[in-house]
Amino acid sequence: MGNLQQQLQSTGDFLSISREHPWSLPETFQFEITHSASGNKSIAKVLETGIIVFEPLTQTSTQDIVLSCGVHGNETAPIEICAELVQKLILGELPLAQRVLFIFGNPASMNVAQRFVEENMNRLFSGGHSIDQGQGVGLINKERERALLLENTVRAFFQQGTELGNSRERMHYDLHTAIRGAKYDKFAVYPFLHGKPRKPEQLQFLLACGVNTILLSNSPTTTFSYFSSNEFAADAFTVELGKVRPFGENDMSQFEQVKTTLTRLVSGEDLQLKAFDEADFHIFTVAQVINRHHENFTLNFADDAPNFTDFTKGYVLAIDGENEIKAQQDGEAIIFPNAKVAIGQRALLTVVPSALNSEI
Numbered sequence: 001m002g003n004l005q006q007q008l009q010s011t012g013d014f015l016s017i018s019r020e021h022p023w024s025l026p027e028t029f030q031f032e033i034t035h036s037a038s039g040n041k042s043i044a045k046v047l048e049t050g051i052i053v054f055e056p057l058t059q060t061s062t063q064d065i066v067l068s069c070g071v072h073g074n075e076t077a078p079i080e081i082c083a084e085l086v087q088k089l090i091l092g093e094l095p096l097a098q099r100v101l102f103i104f105g106n107p108a109s110m111n112v113a114q115r116f117v118e119e120n121m122n123r124l125f126s127g128g129h130s131i132d133q134g135q136g137v138g139l140i141n142k143e144r145e146r147a148l149l150l151e152n153t154v155r156a157f158f159q160q161g162t163e164l165g166n167s168r169e170r171m172h173y174d175l176h177t178a179i180r181g182a183k184y185d186k187f188a189v190y191p192f193l194h195g196k197p198r199k200p201e202q203l204q205f206l207l208a209c210g211v212n213t214i215l216l217s218n219s220p221t222t223t224f225s226y227f228s229s230n231e232f233a234a235d236a237f238t239v240e241l242g243k244v245r246p247f248g249e250n251d252m253s254q255f256e257q258v259k260t261t262l263t264r265l266v267s268g269e270d271l272q273l274k275a276f277d278e279a280d281f282h283i284f285t286v287a288q289v290i291n292r293h294h295e296n297f298t299l300n301f302a303d304d305a306p307n308f309t310d311f312t313k314g315y316v317l318a319i320d321g322e323n324e325i326k327a328q329q330d331g332e333a334i335i336f337p338n339a340k341v342a343i344g345q346r347a348l349l350t351v352v353p354s355a356l357n358s359e360i
């Protein structure tokens, strides 16, 4: 048994090991876990830094679940939540009922407490890692290599589930926190489904996680959640769990619901979902995707205006070079505004209230 494996099996601290080896581990390995409460066994496979799979050995699983965090390295609350789940699984303190792939997306950017090192990894999926996005960063950097590795890992994980031969469900929850505060603290982006119906039961799950606000995307993107949704028909979401804070500064009491629900999910306990009622949710659809095209790009509202601040029709939201970008409807609300994004990238979204499947 190598040193790393020994260290991991005694501490369960996969996050620290990943951060100590931010781009690659010196060894990969796998080991058996005996879960203390049930005596059931499972296998843990360390595939690369920040990438670990758990598979039940003595039970038949029915779900292939991807839980990713830290695709943006400074979004720490989801990283702490996943690190704790991984630790409890490794130490056998939590039962495992389903196949689960945990991904700590960008350990190097965690170490510098930044969103990314060279390039925003959540714009590099669905082949974005191999396309010149006009930012002058070239086609090769470590974040691009990592995005390709994550794509291949997710593809293999879902494929191996299919090879088990039973009827299975695929999910991917990509956990983030937002740069700004928000009127609705926890919200999720439901990727574009190309006309397929959106699933109320997924919203019930998100509600159990404390997420009652859903943004319906209506175009393809290069995000991780769209990749899993589009390529593998997984029920996939980008889940925003509050505001960015440094490691150790998160008020973990804000995350009890998501921790409890994810724990139940991986360990096969009843999720205790509330019956679906659309009135429990704030549902929005994307009205405008506003990309930055010019060096002189400014946002025309306060730096601390929270996500979901709404404007009246005609209000100038941003100035991009000579172009004024206006709210096109009364009540259009801003999401993820960031004037500092690289040229060519999304500088903000606007959303308007909607119903879950209104256009179907």
Ligand SMILES: O=C(O)CCC(=O)N[C@@H](CCC(=O)O)C(=O)O
Residues within 6 Å of the ligand: 072, 122, 176, 177, 178, 179, 180, 189, 221, 223, 225, 238, 335, 336, 337, 338
């Ligand atoms: O608060 C912000 O400005 C960004 C928070 C964040 O990282 N959001 C994701 C959303 C991805 C999606 O649209 O599905 C991102 O921008 O990558």
Ligand SMILES: [Zn+2]
Residues within 6 Å of the ligand: 071, 072, 075, 176, 177
């Ligand atoms: Zn993020």
